[in-house]
Amino acid sequence: MQNLQAPQWDIDSEYPALDSPELQAERQRVQALSQQLQALVPGLIGEDVLKTAQEMALLHKEASLLLGNLMSYTHLKRSTDLKNSAARALLEQLKKDAVQLEQGLQPLNQFLMHANDATFEAFLAHPDLADSHFYYRDQRINHQRVLPLEQENLLSSLELDGFQAWGNLYTNLTGSIDYDFEHEDGSRETLGVAGLLSLLSSGSETLRRRAYEGLNTVFATHEESCAAILNAMAGWRLELCQRRSHTVPTHFLSAPLHMNRMQQASLDQMIEAVGSQRALGHRALALQARVFGKERLDPWDTEAPLPELGHQTPPLSFPAAMDIIAEAFNTVDSSMGDFARLMQEQQWIDAAPLGHKTPGAFCSGFAKSRTPRVLLTWHGTQSNLITLAHELGHAFHSWVMRDMPYRETRYPMSLAETASTFAETVVRHHMLSQASSPAEKLAILWHEVAAVPRFGINIPVRYCFEKAFYEARAGRSFSPEDFCSLMADTWREWYGESISAPNERFWASKLHFYITQPSFYNFPYTFGYLFSQAIYAEQARQGEGFFDFYTALLRDTGRMPVEALVQKHFRRDVTEASFWDPCFDIMTQYVDQFEALLSEL
Ligand SMILES: [Zn+2]
Known part of the structure; x- marks a missing residue:
């Protein structure tokens, strides 16, 4: 195997050892x-x-x-x-x-x-x-x-075996499911729900379709349990909202909005804006279908990777990837490129492919020394490179706030992906400018094009489904059939004719509907994605002054609500749908460019 020179991090500068x-x-x-x-x-x-x-x-x-x-x-x-x-x-x-x-x-x-x-x-x-x-x-x-105090105490003591138990039930239920899966060569393997879900992003259509069918089978078997969990969780939350409405009205969206430091009007207008642009998502889906040689995408294709189009990238060493990222960051500002170098020199990145390492990638850091750390497993792929850029974006976010009081640096989920998605976009665009063949460019743009329906259609489906369910749940419980038909209706409303059939059991297979902490674990994703595109649009508009604008904005993400943040830095009103217009211009460019490249091939 090639030496990819992936480093291990230094964290013993924080404490000498676990038992020190x-x-x-x-x-x-x-x-x-x-x-x-x-x-x-x-x-x-x-x-x-x-x-x-x-x-x-x-x-x-x-x-x-x-x-x-x-x-x-x-x-x-x-x-x-x-x-x-x-x-x-x-x-x-x-x-x-x-x-x-x-x-x-x-x-x-x-x-x-x-x-x-x-x-x-x-x-x-x-x-x-x-x-x-x-x-x-x-x-x-x-x-x-x-x-009143006694009621709050009673509530928190009942919550563990009451409300929280429903979320645990879903985790345990989906964790215990075994499905007899048939591979392409006819061999059989017992797969759990996680295994089936991960096959939805397989390069083989047969495997994706079988995984999708497998998920439908297992969730049809367990539909009564899933429906009971969702009914109970929504019922509990709605009852709580009613009790808490003694002085001011408490809506089921009050808690998730507060958590994301957003107002209802900002959310409504964002959904309004993406709704009016859904044709762009349909165009992106049609182009993806063309890549797969299909008239329309099937519901098992939404996470599919770009098929090989004759373009193969050789494995990338870790230092070479860092060179690309530092160069790309330099196009924003030299201090951002220097920061990438600092992360490397200080050994704040752990990328070595070691046996017992946690899967995935994340950015963390120390509240005392105010130094970030990034973890991922380096295999030399293009997607590793983008992941590294993403996590370094998070690290940069914390780095620009390192001199601020710690209490003012904790940002909400709606703003958490601002710096990471922006960093990804910067690196991708830099690579695009360096790419020579249309196939190479197409591979880079694929991700941008796939993001359009993901954030512009799929996440809104989840939000609108959940909202419609909560509105109706106040009067009655939902049967599994009710859930399927509400999901299918919402799906058709957003996807239109762009996918061959609705994923009507999505309400059962999507873990996010069953998370006990915040309800509506969906709209912050779309907000975060659009917001990072709004920042990217600002870079082109502001030129020289952009970096100061960007870092000043990042520094305020943990100490003001979203509306005030946008007002202060963009001098715009985020409760107006038109705030998002520049984002859709950028997304349209991605789709146009992709279409032109596809015609060239
Ligand atoms: Zn992230």
């Missing part, structure tokens, strides 16, 4: 802070209540930063060696420390939610809490929705 005295001391510090926090709780009903609350907040700030750092280190240790039992055991212990810290914090949170405005402002006036204003104000947005 330095790490132990810090863990003891967290435990001590947690105990001090607990000891202060009675003071929340005493005379010095304000002072107590402020002290608790400061203890929590220090403890959560240290605990986060310890968890990152342990998690990163484990991710390069999943068999590291010491890391695994420490992670368990740290999770217990986190629960303890959280328990000590509950009374303070309750106090701040029930406090009147004057008390709340007096609490924030402590000089050492100046970095936490956005953090606490953001939490307090929901203070009018809080229930």
Whole structure:
């Protein structure tokens, strides 16, 4: 095998080792802070209540930063060696420390939610809490929705075996399914749901079709269970919304919108904008169908890769990939290229293809040293290169915020993929400018073209389906047939004639509908994708001034709502559908270019 020169990272600059005295001391510090926090709780009903609350907040700030750092280190240790039992055991212990810290914090949170405005402002006036204003104000947005203390306590104690149990049931159910799968050569293999889902992105149409049929078979068998889970989860959430509506109305979208720091109008207008552009998605799907030699795509083709069109790229070494990325980043600004080099020189990237490494890729980092780390497994493919660019984009996002208070650097899901998707786009466009043959260009553009229906049609289907279900669920439960027909209707509404048949059991096979934390785990994807394209459009518009605009915007992603962010940096109103127009111009260019290249071949 070729030497691809993939590096391993250095994380022992943070702590010498998992069992080092330095790490132990810090863990003891967290435990001590947690105990001090607990000891202060009675003071929340005493005379010095304000002072107590402020002290608790400061203890929590220090403890959560240290605990986060310890968890990152342990998690990163484990991710390069999943068999590291010491890391695994420490992670368990740290999770217990986190629960303890959280328990000590509950009374303070309750106090701040029930406090009147004057008390709340007096609490924030402590000089050492100046970095936490956005953090606490953001939490307090929901203070009018809080229930009396005993009810909140009852609710959180029932939630684990009530609401959360439904999500666990789905995970356990889908984890236990065995399907007898037939490969192309006639050999048989027992596959689980995850195995079937991953075959949907296979290069072989036979395998994709069989995997799709397999998913339909297993989810038809388990449709009653899946329907019961969705009904119960939606019922619980809707009942909770009703209870919380005692002072201000609480909609089922209130919580997911708050989590994404967005307003309803921004979401509505974004859906309106993508809805009016769905013909562009249909065009992209028609071009994909042409590549596969079909009249229309089939429902098992939506994740299919570009077939070989006579263009083969030789394996890329890791240093060569870093050269391409640094060069591409330089086209934005030399400091962005320098940053890529710094990540390499400081050994902040782990790309070695080692046996017991965690699959996939991610960007993480340390709250104390404020240094990022990136992990992936290097095999020298083009998709590795794009993944590396993506994760370095995330790392750059945290790097430009490294001098800011940590509390102001936590951004919501709607903005989380801004820097990563932008970095991908920059690298892809740089490669496009260097590519010589139409086949090579087509391969680079494939991803952009596939993104158009993914974010412009498929994600909106999920959102509109879920919304229609929640609206109807208030009056009745859904049968499996109801779910299938609602999914099929929503699918047809968005896909039109561009796919041969609707994926009507998508409601059962898509894990995202069953996540217990935020409902509507869909619209932030489309928002994030469009937003990164809006930034890319701004680069062409602003030229020289772009980099300052870009970094200033990134620095604000953790300390203001989406509407204020757009107003401040774009001087535009994100609650107007026209904000997204430049994104659709770019997406149209991708599709046009792809079509022209396809005709050349
Ligand atoms: Zn990402």
